[in-house]
Amino acid sequence: MAEFQEGAPCWVDAMFTDVEGAKAFYADVLGWTFGESSSEYGNYTQAYSDGKAVAAVVPPMPGADAPSQWCLYFASPDAAATAEKIRAAGGELVMEPMQVGTFGTMLIAKEPSGAVFGVWQPGEHKGFEKMGEAGAYCWSEVFSRDVAKPDAFLPKVFPYEAEQMETGDDPEMAGMDFKVFSLGGRNNPVLGRMAMGDDFPPEVPSYIQVYFAVPDCDEAVAKTKKHGGKLHFGPMDSPFGRFAAVGDPQGAAFAVIDVTTTVGEMPSFG
Numbered sequence: 001m002a003e004f005q006e007g008a009p010c011w012v013d014a015m016f017t018d019v020e021g022a023k024a025f026y027a028d029v030l031g032w033t034f035g036e037s038s039s040e041y042g043n044y045t046q047a048y049s050d051g052k053a054v055a056a057v058v059p060p061m062p063g064a065d066a067p068s069q070w071c072l073y074f075a076s077p078d079a080a081a082t083a084e085k086i087r088a089a090g091g092e093l094v095m096e097p098m099q100v101g102t103f104g105t106m107l108i109a110k111e112p113s114g115a116v117f118g119v120w121q122p123g124e125h126k127g128f129e130k131m132g133e134a135g136a137y138c139w140s141e142v143f144s145r146d147v148a149k150p151d152a153f154l155p156k157v158f159p160y161e162a163e164q165m166e167t168g169d170d171p172e173m174a175g176m177d178f179k180v181f182s183l184g185g186r187n188n189p190v191l192g193r194m195a196m197g198d199d200f201p202p203e204v205p206s207y208i209q210v211y212f213a214v215p216d217c218d219e220a221v222a223k224t225k226k227h228g229g230k231l232h233f234g235p236m237d238s239p240f241g242r243f244a245a246v247g248d249p250q251g252a253a254f255a256v257i258d259v260t261t262t263v264g265e266m267p268s269f270g
Contacts, residue, residue: 003075003122003126004075004122004126004127005075005183005184006075006076006077006158006159006183007074007075007076007157007158007159007160007181007183007190008074008075008183008190009072009073009074009075009137009140009190009191010073010074010075010120010122010126010127010128011055011056011072011073011118011120011125011127011128012055012056012070012071012072012073012137012210013044013055013056013057013058013070013071013073014055014056014057014058014068014069014070014071014252015057015058015059015060015064015066015068015069016057016058016059016060016068016250016252017059017060017068017250018250019037019043019045019057019058019059021249021250022057022068022248022250022252023045023047023057024227025224025227025229025248025249026047026055026057026248028223028226028227029214029220029223029224029227029229029248029256030049030135030212030214030220030256031049031134031135032047032048032049032054032055032135033047033048033049033051034046034047034048034057035047035048040101041100041101042058042059042061043058043059044056044058045057045058049130049133049134049135049136050130050135052129052130052136053128053129053130054128054129054130054135054136054137055137067251067252068248068250068251068252069116069207069251069252069253070208070210070252070253070254071108071116071117071118072117072118072140072208072210073106073117073118073119073120073127074117074118074119074120074158075119075120075121075122075127076119076120076121077121078121079097079105079106079107079119079120079121080097080105082107082119082121082157083096083097083107083109083119085156085157086107086109086119086157088156089112089152089153089156089157090112090149090152090153091109091110091111091112091153091157092109092110092112093107093108093109094108094109094110094116095107095108095109097119097121100123100125101123102123102124103123103124103125104120104121104122104123104124104125105120105121105123106118106119106120106121107119111142111144111149111150111153111154111206112149112150112152112153113144113145113146113147113149113150113206114144114205114206115142115143115144115150115205115206115207115208116207116208117208132213132259133213134213134214134215135212135213135214136212136213137210137211137212137213138211138212138213138257138259139192139211139240139257140191140192140208140209140210140211141191141192141193141194141208141209141211142154142191142192142193142194142206142207142208143194143196143200143206143207143208143209144193144194144195144196144206145195145196145200145206146206147177147179147193147195150193150206151179151193154181154191154193155181158181158183159183160181160182160183160190160191161181161182161183161184161185161186162179162180162181162182163179163180163182163186163269163270164178164179164269164270165178165179165180165267165268165269166267166268166269166270167267175197176194176195177194177195178192178193178194178195179192179193180192180193180269181193186269207253209245209253209254209255210254210255211243211254211255211256211257212254212255212256212257213256213257213258213259214256214257214258215258215260216258217234217235217241217242217243217244217256217257217258217261218235218242220244220246220256221234221235221244221246221256224246224247224248224256227248227249228249229246229247229248229249230246230247231244231245231246232244232245232246232247232253233245237261237262237263237264238262238263238264239262239263239264239265239266239267240257240259240262240266241257241258241259241260241261241262242257242258242261242262242263243255243256243257243258244256244257
């Protein structure tokens with residue numbers, strides 16, 4: 001796969017107290033297989049779809065009490081320079097740039113409304129080897145109650161162009177505040193931003209929702225429930241595909257989408 005542009009989502013991973021349980025869950029729901037855990041790097045374990053790297057799971061660091069959640073990484077040619085941009089734009093560095101052997105350099109940060117994300121400067125590990133197909137990362141969206149903060153922050157850190165979705169006269173879209181960030185023009189959208197409404201519980205903080213593509217959304221939801229996971233929203237048809245927001249048994253939220261099953265006309269952006 002070609003090198004990722006600066007600001008393009010390039011990797012996802014998650015911490016799980018029960019790594020073996022997570023592996024069993026995602027093997028069934030997303031069809032993943034797993035490589036050998038790397039004891040040198042905290043038992044970091046890569047997940048594969050059709051033999052191509054798509055994600056990783058890892059146990060928490062000793063003494064860490066963080067909830068299980070998926071972390072999305074954005075590509076950077078220079079993690080240290082991106083860290084300075086994050087600070088200058090009002091973000092917070094949760095973890096300073098750290099070199100991971102010969103694989104690359106990472107950092108963890110929060111945008112000003114609180115959503116956590118990562119930055120990856122690739123070395124030997126370039127990132128996703130498969131995207132947009134069943135079993136692989138497909139899309140992501142920043143969910144925030146104070147959308148002015150990520151809207152101002154993101155284009156200062158990455159070379160994004162932004163377009164607002166036009167709701168028109170569609171009553172189902174009334175009040176929806178959705179924006180798309182692109183790299184090099186509207187033909188290359190890389191990230192969405194959704195305003196959180198009153199239907200979100202007040203204790204839910206700003207977050208980034210990661211979408212994984214599946215061949216059948218309803219089947220993925222059924223398997224999620226079978227393993228003790230939760231359905232948070234959907235399944236719902238859309239012009240982008242049939243999707244649902246779910247949570248795995250350890251509480252990590254994500255979404256599944258069947259991009260081959262589309263309903264309705266694509267919305268306009270301006």
